[in-house]
Amino acid sequence: MSRSIKSKNGEERYTTLQVLSRLAKYTFRPALFLPLIAAVIISGAVDITMPTIMGRAIDAIVGPGNVDFAYVLKAAVTMLIFYIVGAGMNYVFNMLSNKAANRAVRDIRRDAYDKLSVLPLKYYDTKAHGDIQSRFINDADMVGDGLVQGVAQLLSGIISIVGSLIFMLLLSPVVTLAVLVVTSITFLTASAITKMSNKYFRAQQALVGSLNGVAEELIHGAKTVKLFNYEKRSQQRFDKINGELNIIGRRAQFAGALTNPTTRFVNHLAYISVGVVGGAIAGISAGGISSFIVYSNLFAKPFNDLTSIATQIMTAIASARRIFEVIDETGAEEDAKDAVEAENVVGKVDFEDVNFSYEPSHPLIRDFSLNVEPGSTVAIVGPTGAGKTTIVNLLMRFYDIDSGAIKLDDIDIRSIKRESLRRSFGMVLQDSWLFEGTVRENIAYGREDASDEEIEAAAKFAHAHSFISRLEKGYDTYIGEGTTLSHGQMQLITIARTVLANPPVIILDEATSAIDTVTERRIQRAFEKMMQSRTSFVIAHRLSTIQRADVILVMNAGRVVEQGRHEELLEKKGLYFELYNSQYASEEETE
Ligand SMILES: Nc1ncnc2c1ncn2[C@@H]1O[C@H](COP(=O)(O)OP(=O)(O)O)[C@@H](O)[C@H]1O
Ligand SMILES: [Mg+2]
Secondary structure, three states: OOOOOOOOOHHHHOOHHHHHHHHHHHHOOHHHHHHHHHHHHHHHHHHHHHHHHHHHHHHHHHOOOOOOHHHHHHHHHHHHHHHHHHHHHHHHHHHHHHHHHHHHHHHHHHHHHHHHHHOOHHHHHHOOHHHHHHHHHHHHHHHHHHHHHHHHHHHHHHHHHHHHHHHHHHHOHHHHHHHHHHHHHHHHHHHHHHHHHHHHHHHHHHHHHHHHHHHHHHHHOHHHHHHOOOHHHHHHHHHHHHHHHHHHHHHHHHHHHHHHHHHHHHHHHHHHHHHHHHHHHOOOOHHHHHHHHHHHHHHHHHHHHHHHHHHHHHHHHHHHHHHHHHHOOOOOOOOOOOOEOOOOOOOOEEEEEEEEOOOOOOOOEEEEEEEEOOOOEEEEEOOOOOOHHHHHHHHOOOOOOOEEEEEEOOEEHHHEOHHHHHHOEEEEOOOOOOOOEEHHHHHHHHOOOOOHHHHHHHHHHOOOHHHHHHOOOHHHOEEOOOOOOOHHHHHHHHHHHHHHHOOOEEEEEOOOOOOOHHHHHHHHHHHHHHHHOOEEEEEOOOHHHHHHOOEEEEEEOOEEEEEEOHHHHHHHOOHHHHHHHHHHHHHHHHO
C-alpha cells in the first residue's frame, strides 16, 4: 500500500542526540528514575556476585573427604537470599521502566493530539490520513517499546559486561584474555549471520505490506472489486505476492535459525577454552573455573543481544522523529490577538472581491462578491467541482482567503475568534457525522447544557422524534460501531443537533443528496422551518427551495457565472436554464 508518504527531509530535521534528549525530557522524572537506577544496579550486582559465591562453594565441596558443610550451607543460604533480592529488584526495575515509558508515551500522544486538533484543514489535505494515524498510534507504541525494552536491556547489559569483566580480571587476567578472544569470534559470526537474515526479513516485511494492501483492497472495496469483476486479477496478484512471500519467508527463517546454533557452538568453545586455559595454564581451582564459565556467559550474552537492542532503539528513535514532526508542525490556527467574539449575530454576510486557491498554481475563486441580508436564503448551484463547497469552507474559515474580505455582521471574519465564528454557523453536510455516544449526547453536541425537554423539542422540530422513540432504548440508544441507523435517520439527528444549537446562519451542503425521497420530504420540512428566521446557504437542493431563494448563485469553475432569482435566471437561458432543464425539470413533475 502506498498510502504512507515519507517525509522528505524528516531524517535531517532532528539529530539523533536531539531526539534522545527530547525523549529524556518526556521520560525523566527523578522520583521514578532514582529508584529505577538503584534497582537495576542492585539486581545487576546480585547477578555478578553470584558466580563467585558459587565457585567458592564448589571448592568447599570438591576437596575429597573434607567437605566444609557449614560453608556450603552458608553459601546456599546467601545465594537464596541474593536470588530473592535479585528477582525482587528485577521486578521493581521492570515495573518502574514500564511506568516511565507508558507515561512518556501518554504525554507524547497528548502533545501530538493537541497539535493535530489545532492544525488547519490544509494540513490534512497535504498528508495521507493513514500516515498521520500511524504516527499517532504505531510510532507512539514503538517509542514506548523501545524505551522499556531497548533502554532497559541496554542498561542491564552494560552492568553485566562491566561487572563480569572486573570479576574475571580479578580471578585471572590470562583466562580473561582467552574469553575475550572467543567472545569476539562469537560476536563476529553472529553479526555476519544477522546481516544476512536481516536482508531477508526486510524483504519479508515489504512483501507482507503489499499482501496487506491487496487484502485490504478486497476487504474495503469488496463491492467495487466485484462490480468490475476484478476478483480474478485481485486473486492473481495475491497469489503472486503470497508465493514470493513463501520463498523469502523460508530463506529468512533459515538464516534466522542459523544464528542460535552457531553462537551456541562458539559459546561452548569458550567454555572449553576457559577450562583448558584456566586449569592447565593458569592453574585455577574447579570452583574458579565454574565461576569463570558463568562470567564468560554473563559477559558475552549482552553482546549477542546488542544488535537487536540497537535495532529496537534505532526504531524507537525513528518513530520518535516522526511524532516530533507532528508535534512541531507549524501553522496552527491561532486567533489574532485583538480578535473579538461574535455576539448577537443577526446574520449579515458579505463577500468582497474574494480570491482563493487551494494550491497557488490553480486559482479557483476569483473576484467573488456577494451581499447577503440577514434572514435571506442563498442557493448555490453548479456542476460538481464548481466551487460551491469552497465558498462554505471560506465562510467557516476552514481556509483563509488570498485577498479580499468576508464579513459577518460587518466584521471581517479574520478578526473574529474562530470558535465564536464557527458557533455562529450550523452546518449540515452530505455525510452526517455522529460520534460514539447516545442519541441524546449526539443531539446535545453543540450545547451540552441542554435539558432533556429541549433535546426532545429539537428532535420533534427536526422530525426525528418519532423514529428515535421507536428505537429500543429511545434517546439512550448507543450509537457506535455496528449501529444500524439509516443514512436518513443519522441526518435527522444532525439536523436536530443544529436546531438545538440554534445558530444565526445555517449551511446545507448537499444535505439530502444521499437520502430517500420519503425521508427527504421530512428533512425538507425541517429545513424550511429552520431557514425561515435565519440566513441560510443551501447547496444543491430541491427545486422548491431554490425557487424560493432570495438569490441564486450559479457557479462554474470557481466563478459565479450567473446570479439572480429563479425567474430572472430562466429568462437568461444560460447555465441555470441548462441545469434546470437537465436536473430539475423532472423533479417538478413529481412535486
Ligand atoms: N482541499 C482541497 N485541496 C485542493 N483542491 C480542492 C480541495 N477541495 C476542493 N478542491 C478542488 O476545488 C474545486 C472546487 O471544489 P468544491 O468546492 O468542493 O466543488 P463543489 O462543492 O462545487 O462540487 C474542485 O476542482 C476540487 O477538486
Ligand atoms: Mg461540494
